[in-house]
Amino acid sequence: DGGITQSPKYLFRKEGQNVTLSCEQNLNHDAMYWYRQDPGQGLRLIYYSQIVNDFQKGDIAEGYSVSREKKESFPLTVTSAQKNPTAFYLCASSPSGPIAEAFFGQGTRLTVV
Amino acid sequence: GNSVTQMEGPVTLSEEAFLTINCTYTATGYPSLFWYVQYPGEGLQLLLKATKADDKGSNKGFEATYRKETTSFHLEKGSVQVSDSAVYFCALRNSNSGYALNFGKGTSLLVTP
Numbered sequence: 661d662g663g664i665t666q667s668p669k670y671l672f673r674k675e676g677q678n679v680t681l682s683c684e685q686n687l688n689h690d691a692m693y694w695y696r697q698d699p700g701q702g703l704r705l706i707y708y709s710q711i712v713n714d715f716q717k718g719d720i721a722e723g724y725s726v727s728r729e730k731k732e733s734f735p736l737t738v739t740s741a742q743k744n745p746t747a748f749y750l751c752a753s754s755p756s757g758p759i760a761e762a763f764f765g766q767g768t769r770l771t772v773v
Numbered sequence: 774g775n776s777v778t779q780m781e782g783p784v785t786l787s788e789e790a791f792l793t794i795n796c797t798y799t800a801t802g803y804p805s806l807f808w809y810v811q812y813p814g815e816g817l818q819l820l821l822k823a824t825k826a827d828d829k830g831s832n833k834g835f836e837a838t839y840r841k842e843t844t845s846f847h848l849e850k851g852s853v854q855v856s857d858s859a860v861y862f863c864a865l866r867n868s869n870s871g872y873a874l875n876f877g878k879g880t881s882l883l884v885t886p
Contacts, residue, residue, distance in 0.1 A: 666816075693873050702862065702878035703817075710871045718870060750816055752874070758866050759805045759824045762874055764816035 662687050666751050666765035673745075673772050681736045681768045683751035689763075690756045692734035696720060697748040697767075706749075709734055710756060738770065745772045775800040779863045779877035786853055786884050794848040794880045796837075796863035804865040806830075806839055806846040807874065811860045820848075820861070853884045 664685040673679045685692065691710050695703040705718030709728040723742025728734055734753075738745045748769050754762040780795040798806065805824045809817040821830030826841035835850045846863060860881045864874040 691871060693871075695876075700878060703874075703876040705870060705873050705875075708871045708873045716871060718873065752817075754872070756872070758868060758872050759822075761807065761819045761822055764809075764818070766816045767814075769814075 664751060664753050664763050664765040666749075666768050668768060669766065671768055671770045673770070675772055676740045678737055678739050679745075679770065681738070681749055681751075681770070683734045683736065683765060684732055685734075685753040685763075686732060687753055687763060688731070689753035690731070691754050692728065693752045693754075693762065694718075694724075694726065694734070694736045695750045695752065697750060703750065706736065745770060775804065775865060775867045775869065775875050777863050777865055777875055777877040779861075779880055782860075782879070782881040784880060784882045786882070788855055788884055788886055789852045790884075792848070792850040792853045792857075792882070794861055794863075794882070796846045796848065796877060798844050798846065798863075798865050800844075800865055800867075802868070803841065804868070806837075807864045807866075808835070808837055808846070808848050809862045809864060809876075811862065811879070813859075817862065853882070855884045855886055858882055858884045 693708045694706040707726045709715035751765045752762040807822045808820040821832040823830040823839035863877040866872045
């Protein structure tokens with residue numbers, strides 16, 4: 661089945677540690693995105709990539725980093741510089757262009773203790 | 774910049790009641806518009822979309838019409854079911870961010886028997 665897979669579903673880390681969230685898609689989509697979801701705040705864009713080996717900062721990129729070495733994969737690293745990392749993280753992919761829908765993974769809930 | 778505003782929740786309705794969730798947008802040009810639904814602990818699923826003015830998107834009894842004159846995309850359903858209980862997000866594709874989706878803050882819907 662085609663789809664977008666995020667792992668793990670739940671992740672616990674100690675404060676000050678970097679952590680990497682996985683996102684893989686087999687939909688052959690060029691574009692991939694990372695969002696952060698907090699209660700009452702909707703979804704906010706962290707990073708996006710329109711093509712392999714290229715990515716751009718979104719609205720809240722500080723304290724995060726990404727890579728796009730393969731079309732299928734767009735991992736997100738939450739660094740120790742992110743001041744409030746506990747949140748629900750959603751990855752999405754879509755064909756390029758203005759009208760296509762985006763497909764979402766099931767999300768990773770990160771808790772930093 | 775591009776933005777989406779949707780009505781605050783939570784919205785509580787009895788089964789078979791009529792549903793309206795208001796959504797208005799600010800954008801340059803004529804972006805594609807979307808409604809996504811999120812069930813607890815899950816990612817987002819596309820509910821419906823419209824790509825140009827006066828288009829009507831529909832799915833599973835839900836409908837929304839792209840109104841250019843009022844910059845609106847209100848979600849409606851004639852008779853809600855308990856299984857419709859979820860969070861609903863209005864979104865547009867933002868040409869300034871690689872066509873990433875800009876989301877409203879979400880409207881929580883609870884349908885009671």
